[in-house]
Amino acid sequence: MLRRNFRHTMRNPLAMFNAIIMPLVLMFLMVYILGDAFNVGVNYADYATPGLIVTTICYGISPTAIAVNSDMTKGFINRLRVMHVSRGAVLNAHVIETMLRTLVAIAFIIGVSFLMGFRPSASFTQWLGVIGIVVLAVLAIGWLTVAFGLAAKSPESAGLIGVPLMILPFLSSAFTPADKMGPGARQFAEYQPFTSIIETVRGLLTGAPSTGSAIAAVAWCVGIALIGYLWARRTFTKRG
Numbered sequence: 001m002l003r004r005n006f007r008h009t010m011r012n013p014l015a016m017f018n019a020i021i022m023p024l025v026l027m028f029l030m031v032y033i034l035g036d037a038f039n040v041g042v043n044y045a046d047y048a049t050p051g052l053i054v055t056t057i058c059y060g061i062s063p064t065a066i067a068v069n070s071d072m073t074k075g076f077i078n079r080l081r082v083m084h085v086s087r088g089a090v091l092n093a094h095v096i097e098t099m100l101r102t103l104v105a106i107a108f109i110i111g112v113s114f115l116m117g118f119r120p121s122a123s124f125t126q127w128l129g130v131i132g133i134v135v136l137a138v139l140a141i142g143w144l145t146v147a148f149g150l151a152a153k154s155p156e157s158a159g160l161i162g163v164p165l166m167i168l169p170f171l172s173s174a175f176t177p178a179d180k181m182g183p184g185a186r187q188f189a190e191y192q193p194f195t196s197i198i199e200t201v202r203g204l205l206t207g208a209p210s211t212g213s214a215i216a217a218v219a220w221c222v223g224i225a226l227i228g229y230l231w232a233r234r235t236f237t238k239r240g
Contacts, residue, residue: 001085001089001090001092001093002093002096002097004093005067005093005094005097006097008067020056020105020108020109022055022059023052023055023056023059023105023109024109024112026052026055027048027052027109027112027113027116028116030044030048030052030175031044031045031048031116031117032116040176040177042206043117043118043119045113045116045117045118045119046117046118046119046120046205046206047202048174048175049109049110049113049118049120049205050174050198050199050201050202050205051169051172051173051174051175051198052109052113052174053106053109053110053134053198053201054137054169054172054174054194054197054198054201055166055169055174056102056105056106056109057102057106057134057137057138057141058141058162058165058166058168058169059166060098060101060102060105061098061141061142061145061162061165062158062159062162064094064097064098064142064145064146064149065145065146065148065149065152065158065159065161065162066149066155066158066159067094067149068091068094068145068146068149068150068158069149069150069152069154069155069157069158070155071090072149072150072236073154073155076090077090077236088233088236090236091146091232091233091236094142094146094149095139095142095143095146098138098142098145098146099135099138099139099142102138102142103134103135103138106134120205120206120207121205121206121207122204122205122206122207123207126204126205126207126209127204129204129209129214130201130204130205133197133200133201133204133214133217133218133221134201136217136218136221136222136225137197137217137221139221139225140220140221140222140223140224140225140228141165141224141228142228143224143225143228143229143232144165144224144225144227144228144231145162145165145228146228146232147227147228147229147231147232147235148161148162149161150232150235150236151231151235168192168194169194169198171185171188171189171192172189172192172194172195172198173189173195173198173199174194174198178190178195193217193220193221193224196213196216196217196220197217197220197221199213199217200213200214200216200217
């Protein structure tokens with residue numbers, strides 16, 4: 001199943017292109033055009049890169065939702081019923097392929113960030129912490145995306161389901177501190193899951209991790225992953 005998904009990705013390079021090009025455009029926009037307008041107290045490339053990492057995760061989910069829905073609505077799952085194939089392997093393969101594709105895109109974005117002035121002060125151990133949080137976040141969003149794809153009525157609607165997740169990073173501390181936002185938006189940004197994930201990654205990269213943010217980030221990721229997994233398995237069993 002995983003090899004099949006990789007072949008589909010190679011035949012549709014636009015999926016990887018979209019996951020990279022949009023965060024890249026945002027990076028140039030936020031750092032080179034709008035960066036000096038934000039008073040964040042540090043080099044803006046250092047501040048924005050963690051938010052761009054999360055944005056990259058969100059911009060890479062639509063192809064997964066479409067692929068999962070296509071498998072469900074075009075009869076692929078029905079063909080597996082007469083084969084000795086674990087139907088759960090279909091979902092696992094989509095999640096793993098999404099994770100690997102997204103991590104490649106994130107590595108590319110981080111590389112470009114270095115060219116734009118990103119200078120982290122994280123130790124080796126803190127870099128491992130960054131990788132762990134990012135992988136956990138990708139896993140959580142991956143399972144939620146698979147659940148969205150299974151619940152959608154058509155591949156077209158599955159592609160639109162990811163739009164709210166693409167907007168959420170802009171309503172977090174990704175590009176500007178939450179305490180500089182207006183009433184309502186500030187409270188939402190402070191308590192939504194992406195803010196704790198971004199702040200954890202930001203703290204680790206700057207060499208000043210926050211235990212509170214890390215605990216909140218892990219709790220959010222585990223909770224989202226569990227909800228997505230249970231929802232996906234239930235929908236898969238019901239529709240498959």
